[in-house]
Amino acid sequence: MKVGIIGTGDISHEFIDAAKHVKQLQVIGVTQRNLEKAQFFADQYQLEIATDNLGDLLQSVDIIYCGLPNSLHYEIAKQVITQKKHIIIEKPITSNTKELKHLIELSKEHDVLIFEASRVSTLPHFKLIEELLEDEQDEIFININFCKQSRKYFAYLAGQNPNTFTTKYSGGALYDLGVYGVHFAVALLGKPQQIHFSAYKLNTGTDGFSSLILEYPKGLVTINSSKMTHGDSNFTIQGLKKKIVSHFSVSTIDSFEVIENHETSTINNQNQENMVYYLEELYRIISTQDIKTYEKQLSNSLIVQEILEAARKQVGIVFKND
Amino acid sequence: MKVGIIGTGDISHEFIDAAKHVKQLQVIGVTQRNLEKAQFFADQYQLEIATDNLGDLLQSVDIIYCGLPNSLHYEIAKQVITQKKHIIIEKPITSNTKELKHLIELSKEHDVLIFEASRVSTLPHFKLIEELLEDEQDEIFININFCKQSRKYFAYLAGQNPNTFTTKYSGGALYDLGVYGVHFAVALLGKPQQIHFSAYKLNTGTDGFSSLILEYPKGLVTINSSKMTHGDSNFTIQGLKKKIVSHFSVSTIDSFEVIENHETSTINNQNQENMVYYLEELYRIISTQDIKTYEKQLSNSLIVQEILEAARKQVGIVFKND
Known part of the structure; x- marks a missing residue:
């Protein structure tokens, strides 16, 4: 191809x-x-x-x-x-x-x-997490952080108006980093019943950092993202029986730990670059005409997009494209 | 005395x-x-x-x-x-x-x-953090987790209605654990201009886990607390110049790390049990009649109380005492 x-x-x-x-x-x-x-x-x-x-x-x-x-x-x-x-x-x-x-x-x-190009749900580690949660069936509390000071923030401070912080280019922390967390949540739990967004807005009108809460009937997902402060990228999935902790971002899940009955197992099974999993899956979908998977992915993209847009509206972030 | x-x-x-x-x-x-x-x-x-x-x-x-x-x-x-x-x-x-x-x-x-009995602001490590943030002066993003599955959760599951999960005893995750995070935020940043609360409510009417966001003119504080799922207690303070990370809860701050210019310093200066600092300060206030400090503490308690009550109202948690 x-x-x-x-x-x-x-x-x-x-x-x-x-x-x-x-x-x-x-x-x-x-x-x-x-x-x-x-x-x-x-x-x-x-x-x-x-x-x-x-x-x-x-x-x-x-x-x-x-x-x-x-x-x-x-x-x-x-x-x-x-x-x-x-x-x-x-x-x-x-x-x-x-x-x-x-x-x-x-x-x-x-x-x-x-x-x-959302690789999250195609990562072997994501699929393992899905399996691990199958026996949880119950309440779940997920906390995602994707916070990284951008080099471009200094350009912003210097008044150079870099794309990534402008409404003209649909930028900001939620659209650049938080989006990974939203994809992760939607792939795992589907469409939330309610969302809440709080943001620190730059004078360009986009969010420099922000917190998004997705509410589900039996759970909450919190997503902190920042492009201007010094933070970490990691996530924790809290279940009733176990805890899953990764010191890597939801975008790559390079490894993670499962803590259950006071025992910790470290999972480190991804042996190729994470985008490769996505491209293999994409080729499989096209070549086998797997329309069911294709439509599921697209439907998730639409849910993610609805969440992002609803979040923006709550704090008055308006893009040029709107 | x-x-x-x-x-x-x-x-x-x-x-x-x-x-x-x-x-x-x-x-x-x-x-x-x-x-x-x-x-x-x-x-x-x-x-x-x-x-x-x-x-x-x-x-x-x-x-x-x-x-x-x-x-x-x-x-x-x-x-x-x-x-x-x-x-x-x-x-x-x-x-x-x-x-x-x-x-x-x-x-x-x-x-x-x-x-x-809120010891947070009397801890030497809290005072060091306050000093470290003095030169930040700018935007700040604080993420606090206080999540710990309670032994009492199993009593709740068994229908034993333990005090800590009832509205009769003003229980729940926010009032039992989140309150420490609120005290930390208020001692550091004062009264927020806006708050948002999302909660997973148990059938007793209290929150089993929840997320509270405090909005300040130049920052956000997020507080995740849980008494029913397996989680962690830690916090991160994200500044523009530095990051402060503690793998301990805001209630004790047993040690913390400061990361600045790619260098990490570990601070571990508290040489006595954390409640002792509080009691020494309490004795000092009474014996020296330090009314100024006393009133500041009480004023913070009132702000904390207003936040907790407003949070509850947002999700319809009603206590017997109300």
């Missing part, structure tokens, strides 16, 4: 490094407004195509990976879908539910698939 | 162990409805007085320590205060603000002092 990449940011490098490990995927080209940058990127990875014209790239590939800033996902996806190519879009898939619903409609019309 | 104890529960044992280390305080007696239990307790610590009559004990002491269940604090305190004796009351000081305001009024009328 031939893959084309849109954008040459850090995340595109990560994608290409992961794709190398999935032999069924061949990244063959890249597009970016600045042709020199596209060429430089293509040279690094010996890609056939480097272009400043998305149309040219689309002709030669089966699927597009889009790692551009959040607010640009929608317009690009429309172009890709109407040209009848599948698309993988970085998290969060769109800036709001209206955009996502429109993309879903368009994709059905043009008979292509859209994927949100 | 002669001290009398009301109640012979676990917490009374803890109090007496701490009081032994403060030479100015002599615990001389105990009262409890069951005279045999009072005598058994008195014998263990060679106390002069063991009685089932509070009045008898009051005649012989300067100050009373009350470690009874939360809902009983108010009625006992009224008796003690009107007999012109000082009183130390366990956290939370009362079940609601109405009770506390009345006690404050009564105490002025009878010229005695009332103290909430």
Whole structure:
């Protein structure tokens, strides 16, 4: 399957490094407004195509990976879908539910698939956690932290208005980091019955740090995210019988501990780079036409998007795309 | 100064162990409805007085320590205060603000002092943290966890209706454990401008676990507490320049780490049992008539009480005392 990449940011490098490990995927080209940058990127990875014209790239590939800033996902996806190519879009898939619903409609019309690059539920460690919780059946209390001071925060302080902290690019802590926690919760517990969001807002109108609570009939999930303060990324799942603790973020779950009856087991079974699991699963879904799994993933993306948008509304974060 | 104890529960044992280390305080007696239990307790610590009559004990002491269940604090305190004796009351000081305001009024009328046994702000480690944050001056994000499955949860599951999970005794996770986090936040940052509370409620009407968010003009404090699931007790203070992490609860802060410029310092300076610091400070306030500090403490107790009550109201937890 031939893959084309849109954008040459850090995340595109990560994608290409992961794709190398999935032999069924061949990244063959890249597009970016600045042709020199596209060429430089293509040279690094010996890609056939480097272009400043998305149309040219689309002709030669089966699927597009889009790692551009959040607010640009929608317009690009429309172009890709109407040209009848599948698309993988970085998290969060769109800036709001209206955009996502429109993309879903368009994709059905043009008979292509859209994927949100949310690897959480495809990680072996996530699946182990799901199994471990099967016998809990009862009340559950999940606390997720995804807090990391961004280099860009200093650019913000210097008045340089970096994309990641602007409403123009649908940025902020919730959309950049909290989104991983929301995906984790939704994959595990589905749609919450109630949410609450508290945020410290920057003068750009986005959240520098924030706390999101998802309420379920038999549980609570709290998600603390920050891009401006010095924090940790980890999570704890509290059950009635056991406790699961990871000192890694929900986005990778590199390892975790299970504490039950005063005994601790450390689980460390992921032997490949975490994005590789996602790409293998994505290829499996496309090649076997596993529509059931595809629709489940997309339905989760929609729930995540509804949560993010509802959260924003509670504190008055308005994006340019709204 | 002669001290009398009301109640012979676990917490009374803890109090007496701490009081032994403060030479100015002599615990001389105990009262409890069951005279045999009072005598058994008195014998263990060679106390002069063991009685089932509070009045008898009051005649012989300067100050009373009350470690009874939360809902009983108010009625006992009224008796003690009107007999012109000082009183130390366990956290939370009362079940609601109405009770506390009345006690404050009564105490002025009878010229005695009332103290909430909230040791947090008297701990040397708390004072060090306050100093460390002085140069932060800026935005702050605090995450507090106080989660511990209670032995009593199994009594609850067995239908035995233990005090700690009932509205009759003003119980639940917020009032038993979250209260420490609220005291920590209020001592550090004062009165929040907004709060939000989400809770998983047991069929007794109290919270088995819950999340409280305190919103400040330049920060957020999140407090997760649980008495029914397997969790951890720790806290993180995220600043713009540094991070403070403790693997101990805010109630004791046995040690903590400061991470700044990629360097970690471990602070472990508390060389006596944490309740001893509180009792030394309490004796200092009384003996030096340090009314300024006394009033600051009481004002914080009132803010804490207002937060707890407002939180309860948001999720419909109603106590018998209300």
